Amino acid sequence: MSASAAVAVHSLWTTAAEPAAADRIGAPAIEYAQLAPTLIVVGAAVVGVLLEAFVPRRARYHAQVFLTVVALAAAFAAVVALAAGGHATTKAGIVAMGAIAVDGPALFLQGTILLTSLVAVFTFAERRLDPAHHGHRVDSFAAEAAAVPGSEQEKAAVKAGFTTTEVFPLVLFAVGGMLVFPAANDLLTLFIALEVFSLPLYLLCAVARRKRLMSQEAAVKYFLLGAFSSAFLLFGVALMYGYAGSVSYARIADVVDGSVSDITPALAQTMGNDVLLLIGFAMVLMGLLFKVGAVPFHMWTPDVYQGAPTPVTGFMAAATKVAAFGAMLRLLYVVLPGLRWDWRPVMWGVAIVTMLAGAIVAITQTDIKRLLAYSSIAHAGFILAGVIAATPDGVSSVLFYLGAYSFVTVGAFAVVTLVRDAGGEATHLSKWAGLGRRSPLVAAVFAVFLLAFAGIPLTSGFSGKFAVFKAAAEGGAGALVVIGVISSAIAAFFYIRVIVLMFFSEPKPEGPTVAVPSPLTMTTIAVGVAVTLALGVAPQYFLDLAGQASVFVR
């Protein structure tokens, strides 16, 4: 394909940024206003660490919750202000010396991440579900994460009423990394952002109050495999640098297009070598596929989702996916559109395997958290179908899907935290039998989320799936859509099976009870239901919003 034709195609979803400044070394220019969302969150995280150091223990919880909520809300307000100021469309640009892009997709995804995190943080702060320990209200997190499970030290910490309030700064750091991840405009920033949001997540997975060993096992697995995948990604970054002589997205894209003639002398041997490009691309892509949980890089998902404290699972399942898919979109649509004849077939394969494997393996799951984990794998496959479309509609449909999916996920995991027995959360499916008889409201709410996962009309799941499949079909991936629909049918089986179990089975005499949560979790669930139904009944406004936000800056 000729270079000019390629440029013409890319201009469908990219606009030209101002040309970069000349090659002279000066003080870095930082556009604080446009980076405000990230700066607020990271700044608040630093303050949170200081709070841990200086605020008395009994006041920390309130201070941290307040700080976190305010920071996330303020960051969201900043995103809205930026979008309203035209930074999503006409004033979209590259900031921070070319490291960060501020454009429609970035702002949309940042907004989604911030809102999701905000409602997810409410479940972090929930302290009414577990019975009080020694007169202290406790949340889902270990009294003292550093204590060996079952040790005297742990018992003492529990007795003293300690709580791990460090989770709040950790969440803020993770959110900070997630905000940068989809906006990263060079490969190094991408990598840094990945590590910034991954490391807090590894820690968060390890701090469950109940089933601590399982939680720690999950964290270790996540950490090991995450490090493994990061290594691949970093190696891929190195190879791509070798190919293009730069880590900048725009520069790599130009080299791929063949519109760059100046060759960095040090790299004269390798520059323009397509083998380097292809291998490097595959490795970077692998790092991203790991984060979204695509097959065959998904195997951490069920173990980690099950072992992590449920609020963390909800946060991670929703926000990580948004951030990782955002980064993937930017990589594929900005850096490598010229390579799409290479990446599309590969992605086809990944999407098909992911959709089918996620749906099929979910059928035999008996634990609700593992079930939702496999469900998230299947959904990653559906979203990949939209990514593959390689059209502006593909971008907007993926954005919409991510927004819809993240609220359903946070809501569903919030409901999981409510169903409890003596051992904590009752996650085995057999214990959910007859829940609809005893707690019709909770079961009905969960049924709404399940129907949304299954993609039943009048829920956001349907709107999202329809948008994604429509984009994929129009992008020439009809066969993928057929497989997607088949997978949806298989997936519907296990979603509906849970509904049948809840409403049409006899309750067990020793069954779990449904804890009455504080307004915090109620808010999370209510927002989840509201968004799910709103995006299902009247999706057009949000589809339009995603459509307006679907042009990348380059």
Added chain:
Amino acid sequence: MENLIALLVAAPLLGAAVLLCGGRRLDRAGHWLGTLLAAASFVIGAVLFFDMLGRGAEERELHQHLFSWVPVEGFQADIAFQLDQLSMTFVLLITGVGTLIHVYSIGYMEHDERRRRFFGYLNLFLSAMLLLVLADNYLLLYFGWEGVGLASYLLIGFWQHKPSAATAAKKAFLVNRVGDMGLSIAIMLMFTTFGTFTFGPVLAATGETSEGMLTAIGLMLLLAACGKSAQVPLQSWLGDAMEGPTPVSALIHAATMVTAGVYLITRSGAIFNAAPDAQLAVVVVGAVTLLFGAIVGCAKDDIKKALAGSTMSQIGYMILAAGLGPIGYAFAIMHLVTHGFFKAGLFLGAGSVMHGMNDEVDMRKYGGLRKYMPVTFVTFGLGYLAIIGFPGLSGFWSKDKIIEAAFAKGGTEGWILGAVTLLGAGITAYYMTRVMIMTFFGEKRWQPAPDPDKAPSAEPGVEVHPGEMPHPHESPRSMTIPMILLAFGSVFAGGLFSLNSAFVNWLKPVTEFEHGHPPISAGAVTASTVVVLLIGVGIAYAQYGRRPVPVVAPRGSLLTRAARRDLLQDDFNHIVLVRGGEHLTRSLVYMDHTLVDGVVNGTAASVGGLSGRLRRLQNGFARSYAVSMFGGTAVLIAATLLMRGV
């Protein structure tokens, strides 16, 4: 004036609603309310009738548009009425005979504790039937048609504590459903062909439509008519429907409901006129049923079932006449009206006899009743003379015209139809004379009342003491007066209608009319009718009048035995439809279990099995996961490189 039309339907509907929803409070006055509203409907009908007479023949048609039911672009369904001479005739018949039967029921159902409900159902029936004949489009007609079916089901099964009544009601409903299906298909075909349901545009557009489509519509309408009017092959429900209270038999199965089919065919005359094949089918159905019913009527010892056979046969006459086209429509309707009088009279008479004989229905256990029930005897006798077509009485005028029209059909067909109608007239004379003689003449063959434990056939509320001999007596005034009034109709209606061809001229603007020209003179037709009639009466007299009637029925010839079993209609249905249906469902169930379920379950099982195998890959070891990731990356790289072909 046209605003009154809706009231015709509304009055009995109101009665039904009040009586059925009103509860026990209305038990004491319910029957009066029901009768009053039926009478009100009749009065409104009469007012409209005289108003109609006051206008010229071409201006008599009235329309009332009540509201739009389904106002959708391309699909207009209206609640709208059309009152023309044809519907007027039906309105008067339905409300007139209906009111008389309401009055009669006051006495007949006196001891029944569910009398209020009975009157509610009667009103519901009346309202549905009026809707049927007043609708100005086929969709609304269908509404009334179904309403009639529902009311009929409720009334036949009124004594639902009797399994036979419950079964009969179900049978009537199911058989009618077959016909209803025909009507609904016909309406759908009409909509796709004409784009509307309204009589006017549909019937006016028959000229521009292919004959094939019209034949299809016509045959479906005929199927519908067969269901409601108990014509072969959907005749089997009528005999069993006699399980209902006798006023129901009189109202539904003589005067009104069973005539709906005749109405439908006459109303759709334009369609049949343009579809000769469908018309021929109508004639054949009519002719076959005419003989079928008559033969069955000859063999029945149950007085009501004998009358039911006769009804079937007489409606066969009407259908046959309607199938003859413009030369027959008017006579079909005329026979329908006269038949409405005398058959209602005969049924009420039969009810009166049963009322006096401990609800015995077997004519072999009657005999010599003329002295004990003089009013019943005279009115029943006049009805009898009318139905056999005794010269001068109502039945003579209408039936004779049908026979003439049958001959006038022309060609071989005409001769065959003429012969069939003549033969039918002879058989009618035979079986009706048989009924008359066995019931009112000869020696008493009364039997003590059966033990109710062994044969719980008695109608509830009637006190029957086992072993007691019946004490036949005349029925109360409320029962005899309707009988007398109907007898007047049986005697004079036909003559009045024929005066200056009044009835034919009355209907002409709606149904069209052509003079038929029989190959033999009208006088000769009349003469042969009378001769055949006398032969029939003579044979019956020789068999039942000259010899004593055995109380236990003799075995009889093969034909007699078959006729007693309704010419094996139920055996036929059982073997062909029930067994066949069972076989079909069984094989479908087998298919469902093996093929459909097999595919579904097989798919589910294989997916589940795959799931079980795949989940074993998830073994919990981080090293295995890492290998999977490593392998995946290798494949990813290899695939990317392969795609490029480097």
